[in-house]
Amino acid sequence: MSVLLKLENFKLRYGAVEAVRGINLEIRKGEIAALLGANGAGKSSTMNGIAGLAPVADGRVIFDGRDITDLPPEEIPISGLTLAPEGRRVFGTLTVADNLRMGAYAVSDPSEIRAAQDRVFTLFPILAERQNQFAGTLSGGQQQMLAIGRALMCNPRLLLLDEPSLGLAPLVVEQVFELISTLRDQSVTIFLVEQNVAGALEIADRAYLMASGQITRAGSAAEMRASEDMSASYLGVH
Helix, strand or coil: CCEEEEEEEEEEEECCEEEEEEEEEEEECCCEEEEECCCCCCHHHHHHHHCCCCCEEEEEEEECCEECCCCCCCCHHHHCEEEECCCCCCCCCCEHHHHHHHHCCCCCCHHHHHHHHHHHHHHCHHHHHCCCCEHHHCCHHHHHHHHHHHHHCCCCCEEEEECCCCCCCHHHHHHHHHHHHHHHHCCCEEEEEECCHHHHHHHCCEEEEEECCEEEEEEEHHHHHHCHHHHHHHCCCC
């Protein structure tokens, strides 16, 4: 399986604070890779750096063999990489359909936009039902579906998902994780940041554990689930 995304000595700073401290990782085509760890570990900073929303202090972001480290954030989705950010960040005063069209800003062909929207509505029938409703009036779970759908409107080859289960009811979390597995089955590679370690490891192929801005462990999801210290620290098993 070939490598789609590679981080090489990747560093991010906010002023004097080094949030990400020279990490190296690889995401392979067709897999779900999870970046796990406690709040403040540097996971969202990593996502924002990859997506161009935070300046990379050192190192490189290689996507599909191309160095995109210094690309402006509005050009990165054109290359095939999109982000559904933490906290959903939908445009509350726009309709569901308008939010989706905002996600397709890099697509010029109207037929491609319609096909992408049809795909989103197939994945999320509730969004089709509510396409003329203001996004701010949706439930939290529906807003998360909209955020993911918006990120899919550019037909990405790599989808970054930052804390998609955050603040959702358990039943909705289960639905979101099922959807992520479905996207992987549809040939979308996924890099997932999650504090819900148990749920993430159930659907992921591989995982990285992050603490204090560094990768402290990497391996298959099965290996992570079977690890006694992971079980004690993150999975609630003693």
